[in-house]
Amino acid sequence: MNKPAVVAKAGSQSASASEFDYKSAVRSILPRLAASTNESDKMRRLADDAANALRESGLTRTITPKQFGGYELSPSVHIRACAEIGNVCSAASWVLMVCVAHDYIIGRFPEECQREVYEGDADNLVAGSLAPAGVLEAVEGGWRLTGRWMFGSGCDHSPWFIVGARLTNPKPDEYMNYHVMVPLKDLVIEDTWFTLGMRGSGSKDLVVTNAFIPSHRAMPTYPTFLGISPHAKAPTYRLSVYSGLPAMLSGSVLGMAEAGLKAFIEATAVRSTPHGVAKAKNLIMQKRVAESAAEIAQARRLLEDMCDRFDKLIEADQAPMSAEDRIQMRWDSAYVVELCRRAIDRLYVVSGAHGLYEGNPVYRAYRDIMTACHHAVIDFDTVSGLMGQFTLTGDLGENPRERHRLTPADYPLNAG
Known part of the structure; x- marks a missing residue:
């Protein structure tokens, strides 16, 4: 479609x-x-x-x-x-x-x-894939874009797409990575989405072949994602994408985990052993649900704390966000997802044979969360490594080839 x-x-x-x-x-x-x-x-x-x-x-x-x-x-x-x-x-x-x-x-x-x-429809669903899987070649008036991107969630409902790409031969004063806006007419959707979970997201492949991209539809990734684009006219757009996207993702996963916990409690309340003993009275079940409920509750508290911090950062409106804020919020997001993953995994193990069926809500939460937690921005091992690196060395591990190109003119609040 x-x-x-x-x-x-x-x-x-x-x-x-x-x-x-x-x-x-x-x-x-x-x-x-x-x-x-x-x-x-x-x-x-x-x-x-x-x-x-x-x-x-x-x-x-x-x-x-x-x-x-x-x-x-x-x-x-x-x-x-x-x-x-x-x-x-x-x-x-x-x-x-x-x-x-x-x-x-x-x-x-x-x-x-x-x-x-x-213009004409502010309710557009803009799909895409942020990985720099495309190639940009400079031409008169803009760029030529070719690439294939995986994981285009919601693509069947989108008239516009945002994708990541790299310059073929960046000059010393150019950024290497860019993000580009592409209309549906210049893009082909290929149905490759056959997965364990998150099936309804329709995260299919996106293919672009030698499409012309006017210069106003491409922005260098690093300053744009850091929140220092000269076109960012409101405080919301001066926050870091590197912090915002993981937090948004963790919100979705938390909702799935809360649904899985509720479904498990409701199912266990009426389950019994072959000998007629209520599963809800089993100590193992009680311990598992107590621990999982605590993890999901803690995930909710972390999420609410992040939301409050976003509001305070918008009120302060000081771009760019500090390195401490950026890594802390990304770490908290990854930890929310990890808590949810642990919680639902612990419950699914004792869901019984009924948990094997497609329509079982605990199974659905399990497979959706196990799929979602593979997203690169909240990969627990990667983000925990970044958090540990920053804690011990003060270094975020950002690409120096991109970072060193920043100049005072990149900061719209400080530019003359």
């Missing part, structure tokens, strides 16, 4: 940022998302009604620039919304998480690019 589903406009979309109530928006669509979960899973992409529900709710414009009809809110709103939706539909939570995270990046692109993406 290479054509985004058509969506009817809803009145909530015209609300101002100050009037937008994300909690009400989430509650209004939970029944539709829950009803579409099995369909998304079977189709291996987000069901059309689920995608429409997300757009109609206004949640897709949470971080979209105000200039183009968005709310331009703190990442904390998006993170909490994704966690709540993850309680009923992992696919919808994941697709919303990824696409709004891309809005978080597009707000740092030139106004001309933002207008192309959002």
